[in-house]
Amino acid sequence: MAEIMYWEAIRRAHDEEMARDPLVIAMGEDIGVAGGTYKATKGLYDKYGPQRIIDTPISENSFTGLGIGASFLGVRPIIELMSVNFAWLAMDQIFNSAAKVRYMSGGQLTAPVVIRSPGGTAHQLGAQHSARMEKVFMGIAGLRVVTPSNPKQAYGLLKSAVRCNDPVFINEHELMYNMKGEVPDGEYFHPLEGSEVTRQGRDVTLFGYNISVHWSMQAAEILAKQHGIEAEVVDLYSLAPLDRAGIRESVSKTHRAVIVEEAEAPVGVGAEVMAIINEECFFELDAAPVRVSAKMVPTPFNHTLEKASIPNAKDVVAAVLKMISGK
């Protein structure tokens, strides 16, 4: 197993899938000659040429629709939306075309596209470049949503998404492209559904996804070292569908749940996980579940305000201590 960066893992998945199947293409703004904003397609333009590594005009809705239309005829497009903030413009084609065409056609037509896009707050990018949009995608029938928290997932989820016959939205993160991690040397296909227990624990479950898995891990270390509390960390890399069985299993073991999300609380991942806990294992609970979420503000430019708007490991620790000891 080699240690590579998150962006290298994504690039490797592109390269392998494109080498294997001439109908796999990649498209997006500045992904070709320029190599991609986050280097996800670096060097691939030279290797595969302009027909398959496509620099698109700045027309998010229509180049996404173009990829969807091409997928009707067997092409496997990997569409990069430069930022989830721009994905709003492509919502029509993602929701109205890709997600619904299988159903509307009675199963005749499918849109096996992959749409990748980085979300999240980075460093002072301002309100229009800091959105977390997973909540918008995960409530749509006909669309899969996954969100890799490490290079192995970034590689293996993209590989599976390209081969899967459903449209898949991959929610990446601006801050994670340079994260290092081990990726199998051989081909690896990460399951698109499920969740992963990243740390075993018995006292409380911290549910995270994408970057909040790392905050949860940091919090778990602090809780163990300083407070003698053993937190379990569950990585919800599949947001649609959420892993009901995995959520139930962990809560049935720890009897406490804290959901950690980078996004604002309303209508979000935390709300949905809480609902699942209610439905699946309410009587296993020793305490009411809690969300650690972003503040309900357009992300501020000022560094201090920006930090204050987004949760961190300390907030998670505080939430757990309050839950367990009432402090």
Place this chain on the structure above:
Amino acid sequence: MNAADKKRVLREMLFARRFEERCYEAYVERKIGGFLHLYPGQEACAIGVMEAARPGHDYVITGYRDHIHAIKCGTDPKAVMAELFARETGCSKGRGGSMHIFDVEHRFMGGYALVGGPFPLAVGMAKAIQMKGGDEISICFLGDAANNQGTFHESLNMAAVWNLPVLFICENNLYGIGTATHRSTAVTDQYKRACSYGITSNQTDGQDIDQVYAAAKVAVDFVRSGQGPYFLELMTYRYRGHSMSDSGAYRTKDEVEEWGKRDPIIILRDRLIAAGEITLEDYQAMDKEIFAAIENEIIPYAENSPEPKVEELEKYVLAENDPYVKGGVR
């Protein structure tokens, strides 16, 4: 088109007219629900263009006014009617409805309800054709008002930049629901708008199928020969309301009457009678046959077909048993 072809397309247009009129009745009888957008007046457009193209071979996509486009591509009218009746035997298994007719086997790639939605899908199909090296073309039929969507501009631009084999047919019936084109659109000649993307374009009479066919032949040959996209505007008129609820307040009786004199079916019928190819009696007999086929075969088929099973409500949302979902693939 030779004389035999013309007689056949006359029958096809008349069938289209009677089919749609029967849909209207079924709607009034509450056998069809939801939205219903009918095609009378515009028959020469879909039928004339597809006569010049290769139905069942070329990929066709359109909006919600889609029954006749599908039928001309080769979809069994019984399956279309069954879809309107929301039956399991419908071409979209009762999950689509009037606005979402699909028949992938005949390469009718769907009716879509979002105005302008099909533009990028059509260009994407053209991209796939180009990659795979086939001789098919992608044909996108939409209305005049769809050209005020961003997707029109974005898609035409990409089609031109990448020289894709896509034919845009604009059925200009002068209105988007109740808004006259000149009230919503700065440049009312739609073919001129395509010029700003360097796309070859043309405008012709959409009521005269001979003219539609001639213009479409040029357009189809252009696209098929690899010269890139083409935009053809057909000037036409819909005789009925936009959908089943339509006040009609936006156009005058005189205007509707004037266009009624340019009925595409009557134009071709009278031309064939004048040429001695058919008689009025032949035409009337044909009309009777069509009526009987609709009444005795198509409607009973739709009516007697089963509805989809509630147990299968969630079928077709996602792929079934996709190996990449649960893991374990090596």
